[in-house]
Amino acid sequence: KGPNRFLTLRKKSCTDKPRPSMPLPLSQNSIYSIRSLLQRFPVSNKERIDMQPNTRSGMSVSSESEGGCDRASGRLNNGIPTVPKRRSPSDLDTFRQSLPVHERQEEIIRVIRESRVVLVIPQFLLDDCSRKGEPCRIFCTQPRRLAAIAVAERVAAERGETVGQTVGYHIRLESRVSPKTLLTFCTSGVFLRTLMSGDARLTNVTHVIVDEVHERDGLTDFLLTKLRDVLQKIPTLKLILSSAALDVDLFLKYFGSCPIIHLKGRLFEVKELFLEDILRLTGFNNKDMKKYKEETQRKEKKQKNLKEWCEAVESSCVEERRMSPVSVPAFLQDNKPMENDTEQLVPWLLKEMDSCITNIFLNEDQDAFIQLFNLILYENVNVDYRHSDTGSSALMVAAGRGFLPQMEQLLNMGADINLKASNGWTGLDFATHFQQTEAMDLLKSSIPLGEVSSQDESSLVHHHAAEIGPEEQELLKLYHHSFDDDFVDLDLIMDLMHNICSTTSEGALLVFLPGYDDIVSLRDRLLYDDKRFSSHSDRFQVFTLHSDMQTLDQRKAMKPSPPRIRKIILSTNIAETSITINDVIFVIDSGKVKEKSFDTLSHVSMLKTVWISKASALQRKGRAGRCRPGICFHLFSRLRFSNMLEFQVPQLLRMPLQELCLQTKLLAPSSCPVADFLSKAPQPPSAHAIRNAVQMLKTIDAMDQNEDLTDLGYHLADLPVEPHLGKMVLCAVVLKCLDPILTIACTLAYRDPFILPAQGGQKKAAIECRKRFTANTFSDHMALLRAFQAWQKARSDGWERSFCEKNFLSQATMDMILGMRTQLLGQLRAIGFVRARGGSDIRDVNLNSENWSVVKAALVAGMYPNLVHVNQETSQPSSYREKKVHFHPSSILNQSQLKENGPSRSPPQALPTDWLIYDEMSRGHRMASVRCCSMVTPITVAIFGGCAKLPSSALQEPSAPRDSFQENSDSETEELSEFSLDDWLIFQLDSEAAGAVFELRQKWQNLFIKRIRCPSKPWTQQDEAIIRTLVSVLGAEEQGAGLLQPTGIGQRPRPIASEDDSQAFLKNSKSSPQPPSNTSNDRSCRMPASSSLLQMKALYPPSSSNSSCSVSLDPSAPSSSGKISKPPSSQPAFPSVRHFIMKSSSVRNIEISQQKGIWSTTPSNEGKLTKAFLENNVIILIFSVQGSGHFQGYARMTSIISQESCQDWGFMGLGVVFSVEWIHRESVPFLCTQHILNTWNDNKKVQISRDGQELEPQAGSQLLSLWEGNSAAQ
Known part of the structure; x- marks a missing residue:
């Protein structure tokens, strides 16, 4: 007491919070599989030593590595300077001589000869060296592939040559150079990979020209940093910087007092027109501009009304509001709406919506939300409806009152965060004004990435x-x-x-x-x-x-x-x-x-x-x-x-630095820390950003604790994606599930292809569409994969535009993902991970692509440490640094999307496991939300999460012998071992299971390291056994957790088409997805008899329909005429038994059909089936799950298409149902149908059919006979 009193303040550490229990259940079948592997191939002493964190032989580059730093692909050739030959006359000589720069050729050459660095023309150098008989060798970097090619072709043409002689180009995966090439145009990336082999690669280079310096892309700034050091080591090297609009002072300061040559271009006069001129010129006047004119007079009154609202709320205390409602402002008494946000709303809906919003804001009436949600869900009212007298929406008033559950529901229904009331306030402004901090956090964390913009033009005006x-x-x-x-x-x-x-x-x-x-x-x-x-x-x-x-x-x-x-x-x-x-x-x-x-x-x-x-x-x-x-x-x-x-902000200050840090270790001296090298850049990134990037690279095993690159790090520097995505792809190669991961990785590297529409009603439909693509797998990554696969199918059928519009997808994004995917696969081939034939060919690296649990294992390996754990006791998701984590409204794991019963704040008890991975986390002040999530099992995290090397202390046995525990102990964990991956990931499990999991993890990590170090080495029996065991264990645990195994995820993508092909596709595509009409060939229409078909004959005898070809169901019965009349060439022959292929997106839909005796197809197929059925035909539907490699059976259509729909189908776009009677439910593999060709589909194999494709009668009967043969055999 007295003067000795003191106050202690502590900052709460994220690691101080109580650690939740993290059980790791493991089935006996999985333990048996692991033990069987370990009995055959026990963990050796070498493997145990290699997995210790203090050893360098496990992950750092070893002598066994295939190439080390010299393996970087895409390097420039290592020639010697020679005297260039004289230029040949060309048609462009007159044009060249007319350019202003030609007049200053001698001055430019003189300045380059006298200076080490010139801040500014490669052809002049060639001509000068040729004239004086001096050898030269010149590299000219360009920031883009197209520029390198275009400039090389132009310069070669001006010299009267073809590309690849004196002038050539070299870009990633494409080059046109020869031993005679003295001027090489290349991308900055190719030149950097050349420097990774050592500075000695430039000893035979006389000039380096860095073009387009003003663009300040990350690689160019990085290149300049390295070249400034190289100039001090190679005195004969000349550096020329070329730019159209350069920050001269910055580079003068960076390179010292180097000469500057200002060259005037030959430009004609260009007249400039700005926005105000364009609006006046075109008389542009859209419907919103007209509407704004009409609303201008009303706006002041709306602002006054909203001000009365806010003053009414501010002037009343909380207690008064609870005792009695706030008095309704006078302007609400007349009940005359000033304007309808939705003109189609009938008066009673307007009155109800206005009443709900009023009661919520003025009276804190949360019950009003029940009516409001009902109106939105069942009366088709826009979720962004704005009060007719104040312009405030439901989200705004909920934010102003701090009603978080209702806010979350409104956001999930597609409410627009950026919508403004009559006074210009958004929902965030309402929350800020009324000091609702949690509502502020929720809105900030829900703002889509990239939507925080700078000052808008209206505020500038x-x-x-x-x-x-x-x-x-x-x-x-x-x-x-x-x-x-x-x-x-x-x-x-x-x-x-x-x-x-x-x-x-x-x-x-x-x-x-x-x-x-x-x-x-x-x-x-x-x-x-x-x-x-x-x-x-x-x-x-x-x-x-x-x-x-x-x-x-x-x-x-x-x-x-x-x-x-x-x-x-x-x-x-x-x-x-x-x-x-x-x-x-x-x-x-x-x-x-x-x-x-x-x-x-x-x-x-x-x-x-x-x-x-x-x-x-x-x-x-x-x-x-x-x-x-x-x-x-x-x-x-x-x-x-x-x-x-x-000038634009340099990319080096706004780009992820992990890739740059990897390249730094390849360029900088081995003793130079990454931060020291990057600090030499013209405008260096912050030390904090560099430190975070280096730590992340250590976390994913791309660097060791000494900042030295590992074997994995060298390969990641070669891949054109961020390092964690690169690791995901390489894990997929080893796990043999490459194709699905390629698609997912490229999607994550580029952008989400799903579009969130502006209209509130469509937002709900867009979210529902994404949900259908997940196929009940609790995975946003599945939605990305399924959407891409479905888009590729639509693209091959020629209706991708309509498909993208219907499914709220960006066609442009899909095109880019396809291109990135092709480039990434090409790079994997270039560095030896995917081979042309034999082991590790494209089929071998996709053996497990159909297994979703294995695909998710690769996702976990790449996403770590982006993990979220759901506490079993509180059902609260949390991460290492965040105590509470929420799912972003766009995620399928958001609870309002998992449930159909409206707004709810209940914990996520519907989630099948305790673990999930996420792609990105956004933070508000006290709230974090995660996007792009997938549920995973604990065993997947335990084996594929964390660093590769764990100390032996990572596995802790129970502190006391099993027989020493008291019988009256109330602890459930005293007899459990602890298995630690890091400071947060600490699993509790049975001692026997703990040892098995730990050793299986060691086996996997050793295998991964070995394959990364030497990808061309053949696989051993032990390697194959490890993968088989992993597949078995992962699948068993997924099944035990109740997670579905979808089909078709491993289907190979179709090859990329050229731009011309895509143009032709677009020209032929229509607004609705109508498949092309079939053409027929003349074939016999006979069908083998079987018990099933004879049964159909009794139910549906042949009719005398207008078909030009009738069929006898009894093969022994001759036709009446002895021959079949030929149908017109433009129409297919329709027999009384017709066969249609029905494609299903999931096995679950087939099971529902077999249980309920119903089916639904797309609207484009409904008309065709109805017409065929009404013509008294027997309609046979042959089912195949997309990507399964099988036909799953066939059924007979027994009713016309009704007006009822089924909500259980796992695919959007299916219409109403009709009855079917299943005849055979056994699967027939495509391998057995290779010989059956459908002449009504360009003689393609029957398995290569679109949904709703009709089979030529003989092909249909041949296909059905396979089931009859199986039945007879059984």
Whole structure:
């Protein structure tokens, strides 16, 4: 007491919280499988030693490794400098000599000769060396593949050569070089991989030219960091930096006082028009702009009404509100709605919705939510309905009152977080104003990634009103209140393009768009949707340009268009500087670009659409004046342009650093820490970001504790995905389940293909669609995989556009995932993990692709440490750092999606296991939510989670002998061993099981290390036995947990088509998924007799229908005429027994059909089956689960299609039900049907059929006879 009193403050550590119990149940069958393996192949002493954390032989690079640092693929050839031959005359000589840069050739050569670094033309160097007889060897880096190819082809053409002689190019997985090549254009990545072999690779290089330095991509900045060190070691090396819009002062400071050469380009005058000019020119006026005009007069009254609401709530204390309702403001007494958000609503619905929102906000009446949810769910009221007098939505008032369960339900129903009330407040603003901190956290954590944008244009106009005229101010204000700045206004672009094409007769048009999604959307409008263009398609050529296109397709965009045909190029920022299209006269600049940014705290990567810099805007403008005066249309105001950044933020400051840290260890001296090397960059990343990246690489075993690369780390540096996804892919190679993981990894690397629509009613349908793709597997990753597989099937059938629209998928995203997938598989082949034939060929690495439990094991290996544990006692999900974790509304594991009974706050007791993995976590102030989750079993986490090497102390036996425990002990864990993967993952399990799991884990980790170190070594019997045991154990535990094993997940993807093929697909695709009509060939229509078919004969005798071919069910009965009349060539012959293939998305649907005697098919098939049934035909339906490799039986259709639907089907898009009678339920493998061809499907094998495909009668009878043969044999 007294002066000796003191106060102790402690910061609560995340590890101080009580550790939940983490049981690891294991079935006796699994223990037996593990023991059987260990008896045959016990863990050796060497394996135990290698798995100790303090040894370097287990994971670090060893002498046995195949190549070590020299194995990096995609390196430049190691030639010597020679004197280049003189250039040959070419058709481009006159053009070259007319360029301004040609006049300063001597000056440029002199400066390069006199300086080590020149801040600025490779051809000049070749000519100079040729003229003076001096040897040279030049590398020129480009930030993009297309630029390297295009520039190489142009320079070769100017020298009168073909590519691959003096001038060549080298990009990943593609090169055109020879021993004679002295000037090589390459990507920054290829040049970096060359440097990974050592600085000595540049001793024979005379000049390095780094082009497009101003783009400040991560690899270029990284390359400059390395080259500055190399210049000190190789005195003969010259470095030339080339840029169109460079921050000169920064690089002068970085490289010292190097000379600068300013070269003026030959540009014609380019007229600039900004947004206000474009709106005036086109008279653009969308429906929202008209609506805003009408609402302007009402808005002030709405704001006044909402202000009364807020004052009424603020002036009443909590106790008063509980005792008596807040008095209703006067403006609510007249019951006359000022405006309907949904014009179709009948008056009583308007009155009910307004009443509910009023009672919730003013009276804290939570019961009003019951009526509100009923109206939304069953009366088709928009979840974003806004009160007719205040403009406030249900989410806003719930946030203002802090009603969290109801907020979660509204978000799950698709409520718009960014919706604004009449006073401009969003739901977050309501929560902030009324100090509802938990509601604030919930809303912040639910904001979709990338939607936190900078200052919007409407606020710019408001704050800088004095800088623009009243007419422009009113025009911009009207436009920005009707359109969201975060998106690109394709409607305005279409109007502008129509204006250009109708007022001018020639000149190519270049449109800059932020990403491939926008490119595809605009292309589809041009080719199909907008009749102003689609009805005159012969007058236009539409090309797309983006960095991941095939190079052959990109070249076509640069060729001149035929006479009287206008070329329209839709491009990302790749056309700013990397390539030049000479005939462009008009440029439309959306002012947006896609940027990948990384949050170092949440470890979440975001692909965001952001405003470009002033430098980029000037570059885009310059594309219009290459051959004649042009016009550039900027889709942003002059005010926005004046507030843009001068230059883009360097990618090094906003990208995930794990990949860069791996490459740092390959480039920097072995004794140099990663942080020290990256600190030398022109603008280095923060030390905190570097430290987090290095720690993550250690966690996934890419680095050891000394920051040295492991064998795994070397391979991860070679893969074009983030390291944790690379590890996932390599685990899939060893586990032999590659195809599904390739698809999932590329989807996670790019973006979620599911689109969340803006309309509240459609949001619910979109969420339900995602749920159906999961096939009841409790896995968002399954939804990604199923969606891709279904899209590929739709693509092969020619209706992918309709499929994507129906299933809320982005066709552009799917295209990109397919391209990335092809590139990643190509890289796996290049580094030896997938071989052309024999062991480890594409079939071998997919032997377990159909096993979902094995696929999830690879997911766990790649996702660790992204794990969430569900506490059995509290049913509360938590992670290592977060005590409470919520599922993001987009996740299938969100409870409102697992249940159908409306809003609920009950704990997640429906989850079948205690563990799940997630892709990313977003945090509010006190709340974390996880996205893209999958439930996994404890044994999967125990074997595939954690670091590869664990100390022997990781397995702790019970502290006392088994017989020493008291009989009256109330502890359930005293007799359990503890198995620790890290400070948080500590499992409790029986001692016998603990030892078995620990040794099986050692076996797996040893096998993985061995395969990573030497992927070309043949598999041993022990290796194969380990994989078989893992498959057995994982499958048994999944089954024990009640997790479903879906079918068809291992189906091989179809090969990628070229851009031309995709264009043809798009031109032939329709708005509805109608399959192409069948054509027939003349075949005999005879059918073998069987008990089943004779039974059908009695029920359905042959009819005298209009069919031109009748069939006798008795093979001994001759036909009446002795021959069959030929049907018209344009129509198939329809016998009285007709066979249709029914494709099912899951085995579960087949089981439901067999149990209930019903079936449903797609609406496009319903009409065909109904017509056939009403013609008194016997309709045989032959069933096959997609990807199963079997026909699952056949049934007879016994009723017409009813008006009832079945809610149990695991696939959206199925129509109403009809009755079927199952005849055979045995499976027939496709291997037995290889000889049966369907002439009504281009003579394809019967198993290669789309859903609803009809079989030619003889093919149908042959197929059915296989079941009869099986029955006879039995």
